């Protein structure tokens with residue numbers, strides 16, 4: 001099952017990273033960075049209209065290579081220039097061909113907040129995200145215990161990082177809410193078999209109280225899709241492949257925002 005493989009490979013990667021920079025050293029580096037009261041990621045997604053988290057995504061387990069040519073920094077800058085509200089950077093190297101170094105460079109160059117999109121299974125990855133300049137991290141309910149979810153949320157908050165908590169069903173939404181999530185994403189892609197059911201986020205929307213930020217993740221292809229999301233009171237969409245495959249990313253973002 002892909003999620004188990006992703007978790008296993010991520011644990012190996014983190015173990016290797018700790019050989020280079022220990023947890024204690026990464027923690028010290030993270031703690032040396034300023035913690036601001038404002039949460040730019042949350043602020044960016046709470047605006048009126050449709051807010052877009054534009055994803056920098058070279059490859060995926062479901063699609064293989066999406067972008068042979070991958071000028072990640074240029075892509076991120078064009079998202080920023082087009083009026084995207086935040087940027088998601090996939091940092092998982094094996095299945096998504098991502099890198100924390102992409103995030104570090106992008107965060108230093110863009111004016112909008114950057115999300116570390118990875119399979120966070122160790123506090124080390126949260127310190128690493130902070131040091132690289134992320135404004136937010138992703139936590140996936142399906143790969144964490146309740147205790148881990150709560151501890152990781154608290155750690156991220158203490159570092160000034162926002163957290164997008166990803167759920168797939170009713171039970172995971174309840175777990176996210178109980179853990180204290182402020183931003184809840186529902187992935188329309190089933191991470192076990194890769195099927196995309198766009199109605200998943202629409203169906204689960206009503207389970208998330210209106211004082212939380214709700215994000216629909218995956219499967220947005222065209223302006224009509226965001227019109228449909230808005231009809232279901234969904235005002236934030238995380239969009240990857242459609243933007244990555246678009247020849248005119250700026251025009252596509254503008255079209256989606258104006259839909």
Ligand SMILES: O=C(O)c1ccccc1NCC(=O)[C@H](O)[C@H](O)COP(=O)(O)O
Nearest residue numbers: 060061062191217218219238239240241
């Ligand atoms: O994209 C995949 O194939 C995938 C497979 C297994 C776990 C996660 C996966 N994707 C991560 C994401 O959640 C998406 O990159 C993100 O929501 C954007 O989706 P899309 O707009 O459909 O590229």
